[in-house]
Amino acid sequence: MTLAEKAYDALRHDIIRGAFAPESPLRLADLSERYGMGFSPLREALNRLQAERLVTAESLRGFRVAPLSLDELHDAIALRIQIESEALRSAIRLGDDAWAAGIVSALYALTLQAGRTGAQADIWALEARHHAFHRALLVACNSPWTLEFFERLYAATERYRIPVLLAATRPAGRDVQAEHKALAEATLDRDAGKAVVVLREHYLRTAEDIERAIPAQDGDALPAKAAV
Amino acid sequence: MTLAEKAYDALRHDIIRGAFAPESPLRLADLSERYGMGFSPLREALNRLQAERLVTAESLRGFRVAPLSLDELHDAIALRIQIESEALRSAIRLGDDAWAAGIVSALYALTLQAGRTGAQADIWALEARHHAFHRALLVACNSPWTLEFFERLYAATERYRIPVLLAATRPAGRDVQAEHKALAEATLDRDAGKAVVVLREHYLRTAEDIERAIPAQDGDALPAKAAV
DNA sequence: ATTCCAAAAACTTTCGAAAATCCTTCTTGC
DNA sequence: GCAAGAAGGATTTTCGAAAGTTTTTGGAAT
Incomplete structure (x- = not known):
């Protein structure tokens, strides 16, 4: 793996x-010190992220x-x-046993x-499992461009969800894991109509949680977060 | 404008x-000679394109x-x-007079x-107008991410359409400009149902034209084009 | 003739410095 | 006191060379 890839x-x-x-x-000088490399690989990574x-x-x-x-x-x-929603419909139509098994496995993980708490709770591990689960649902859709855009939008929205994850307070009246379970079950039952409804509700509730976690602002820009 | 932007x-x-x-x-040495710059700006551009x-x-x-x-x-x-299709529905719902005027203007151009032929025909100018027209239809959709993905997919598909444009033989039984006109009219009439049907037909016919222009292949990869 | 290995060539990647630009500060003139 | 402008510092951008890797070439052994 090259330094530019590590930087990315x-x-x-x-x-x-x-x-x-x-x-x-x-700033390049700061990043150079933080990541221990010269300007060139950092600039390449920044161009990709741009x-x-x-x-x-x-x-x-x-x-x-x-x-x-x-x-x-x-x-x-x-x-x-x-x-x-469209990708999930396609995946339900096209997915084979390996796809289904991938969903079961990702949901289990x-x-x-x-379920882990205290010292074993690891918010970044949880985030990785969450990403893998949502990806596993769609991976059989047979559309590389759809998966590309999924990754882009997942990254974009995950930035907003991190403060909610860090707050670590279970949102009142919401059982996120039950939603994931229901989503997996509807998908594995090949009930596309139900699956997309559950998916939509899941995302809309997440959006609500995020808005609730954000202090009221005058403008549109969100507050800066301290370094983690 | 920096060299890296020019290279991009x-x-x-x-x-x-x-x-x-x-x-x-x-190859960097080739690109360096072709575009008259060093490796650094070229590598940054290549990373963005990646x-x-x-x-x-x-x-x-x-x-x-x-x-x-x-x-x-x-x-x-x-x-x-x-x-x-979704973006067009949104644009029809949200678009104001400036949006409509933009469509009229882009269609006219x-x-x-x-219509230009002979020495005045300029395939790259035509391509730019085509891009501008399709963008003008959607620009009022109020979704930056949708417009981002439009640009990405437009670039991706345009690579396939260029050989058809270069062939410059009017596909039998197709009046592309009439399709554009119908698309603009349905959109300006705010007839979303009709507009999305026309849009879909327009794209499916373009896909057919592209397939027809491609010599039969054993595998999936398409033939390389000579330099233009 | 073919395979294996070493040396050379081609190429990518990274660094460090130079060049260019932007931002801040300080001075000057009014 | 204040605006305009120049000097200095900070930062980005670019280059040229060095370092590292892959590919090709050439030769020896089987």
Whole structure:
């Protein structure tokens, strides 16, 4: 693995998980020290992340962490519902036993991790299981472009969900794992109509949780998060 | 504008328009000579294009032009129909007078350019008008992510359409400009149902034209095009 | 003739410094 | 006191070379 790839993985990871405040400048000297490499691989990684809309760039003025806004959250969630609903229908139509087994396995791993508490609770492991589960549902849709856009929108929306995960307070009146279980069951039953309804509800509730976790703001931009 | 941005624009332009054969290696020494700059800005541009799936990269083995395949074409067209249909409905619901005027203007410019023949015919100008027209239809959808994906899929599919444009033989039994006119009219009439039907037919016929223009192949990969 | 291995060549990747630009601060003139 | 502008510092961008890896070539052994 080249340094540029390591830089890409590390930066993407750190941006999604809120290690840098939205809109804060990503200075090469700082990044060079943080990640222990020269400017070249860092700039290559930043250019990739710019194309993914996780960082913004301005000519001769460097790179910044992409901003967060409620408008963008709603846009991304709405598009996820639209794209993933179709993808889920396709996956249900096309998926084979290996796909189904992948869902069972991913749900099991997710549930297991979600059940861990105290010293064993690991929010980043939980996040990885969550990503893997949602991906497993769609992976049989036979559309590389759909999966590409799923990954892009997942990353975009995950930035908003991290504060909710960090708060670690179970949202009142919501059992997220039950929703995941219901989603997996409807999918494995090949009940596309029910699955997409459950999927939509799942995402809309997540959006609500995120909005609830955000302190009221005058404008649209969301507050910066301290480094994690 | 920085050299890296110029490199990005030039490379993207040249890849979409078939100046390099699909899967051909993009060697830095060659690109450095072609575009008259050093390695650094070229590598940054290539990294951005990699994130956009217009080039592929392999560790320590450099960059290549992304391959073309009928599977990918069908995937991209199907997703364009899905995403743009929804976007068109939103635009019809939300669009104001400026949006409508933009469609009229873009259609006029497209029709004008399509009518030019002989020395005045300019396939790249026509392509630019075509892109602008399809974008103008959707621009009022109020979804930045949708527009982002539109651009990505437009670029991806345009690579397949270029050979058809270059052939410059009017496909038998098809009046593309009439389709554009019908699409604009249904949209300006705010007849969403009709507009999305026309849009779907328009794209499916384009896919057919592309397939017809392609010589039969054993495998899935499409033939390389000579440099333009 | 073929396979294996070493050396050379080609190429990518990374660094460190130079060049160019932007931002801040301080001075000057009014 | 305040605006305009120049000097200095900080930062980004680009280059050229060095380092590292892959591919090709050439030769020896089977």
